Amino acid sequence: MDIANDAEVIYQVIQGIRPKRPVVHDGTGVQIPDDLWDVIGRCWEHQPPARASIIEVVETITDWHRAWDTKTIRLVENSVARWVFSNQGNYLCWVENSSRARTTYVSRAIADLCAREGKLAASFFFSRSQSPVQFFPKLIDQIAHHFPSCESFIRMALREDPSLLSPNSADELQQLLLKTIIFPTMTLGDTMTPKVIVIDALDLCEEPTEPTWITVEILMQAIIWLAESMHRNSVPLQIFVSSHPDLHRRAKRGSHKFNPETRSLYLHPRGLLDSWTDAWDELQVLSTLNWRATQPVDLSTSLGSGISASQSSDLLQIAPERLLTHISNWLEDNDGRQVCWLKYPIRQFGKKSTIAQHFANECGARGALAATITCSDENVNSRTLLPSIAAQLGKSMPMLKPAMRQIIEDQREVLLTTDDHTFGHKLIIEPFLTGDFQRIATMTIVIDCNGWSDGDFLLDTLIWMENAFRSHAIPLQIFIASEPELYHQANLQYPLFLDNTLTLHLPRFESWTANPLSPSQSLFKNNGQKIYQVFP
16 A cells, blocks of 8 residues: 555554555565464554454464474475576476465575575465466566566567467467567576576465456466476576475376476475485485395394393294294295284393394295384384385385385375375385286285384284285285283284284293293184294
8 A cells, every 4th residue: 555644654543444465575576474464464453452462473473483393494495495596407396285384484485585696587475365367467577577678578479469468278378478478588598597486375376256267277287388388498487386285296197297397395294305316215214224134143142131041042942943833834824814923021032122033034034024123123113114114125025116116206295194004005005006916925024013112003003004915915924023011902902903813922931941841832712813822
């Protein structure tokens, strides 16, 4: 609003009239975001009791910073800044995030950076009150402003054909962009430093109320086409777009040139993914485990205190052989039971992972080891369990790796999904469904559960894997070693799961010395569960 003097300002304030939302901010072309404008409006309330206090303003801004996750935001800013200044042929950079506050913050930071460096060509910050019809005239106007030498070409094109500003089809829209953006900027030559068009919250623009064929989808396709034309004609322009994940993924599916010519950044609660990095490397980083082939373990040196060398010799000679008799039979024919659960006291073999490692060695010797997880490892947690299994499957079963890599390339955002079952289905189950892998020999995932604190999550994951392997006929089975407590929790909460599980029970270590019984074993049924008890 244009006000001639201070008296007019005082009069309008008394009348309850407030300034309209400005189109630009600090002369950079950056519109004030919705959340910030809302705070400003609360501070301008006409009635004093309704106004936001300074404490409320500070608390609101503090909440923004907390929600924006400063560390991740900085990663995004640095990645986009490298894209802005590297000029490596990617004319379109697209950031997706489910939090609009985060993406708007990044967009503002990038627009401010480009404005300070003289690299801002245009900026457009969508809000719910704006329709896609408004985008093209404002974009052309800003291009003419930031490229003064192009203004005359733009004016000439519009004088020769005034109907350009009223396109009625995709072809006419492309002609508008060609004659008012592509052709004029082509005259700048190779000496001009590329400038950036910043488009924020593309998904927020509403469908126009007035009759028009231009929709959000048309606008999205036009932006992609414009980026392709910039690349094809070596125009000194780049486009930065931020949006909700849904729109970004629709754009990826809708253009075969989107992936190779676009830098995609995925900003999610779990971190940042960048399409410039190798897909398989990102899975390895996510798993946090440096996978290696299982090495044989010397049980006599792995046993903890309280177990003598002679006792360890007895364990090597008796316990593993008896256990492996049943386990070997399960490996050769699981009889429809895709889970074998060994429950034993934590100090049976001194170290938590010894018995599971011993079984992993046996599977490795047979060429049947798909993956091995030791839950007491500090790198294993609810965020890394399934990624660790997927990363190891890609190495132990190389025929799966091409399919896994392709899934990550096409749907990189799946690496940061907060739904573990979605992640597991995409990167563990789907690769098996892409080829004829059901005839290959069954492989085993060995999981030593000792040291895991969140029993609910672990049981939920184990049950999901068993059900997925069985329902999709996946040639994988699971060997679980745990203390009795986790087993008892499963028996209480998921009895049907254990009905289809082969259970081995190893009694407390004292029975080896205090109760010298003749070798025997008992097999009995309990609610349909097969339970083997192994005694010395």
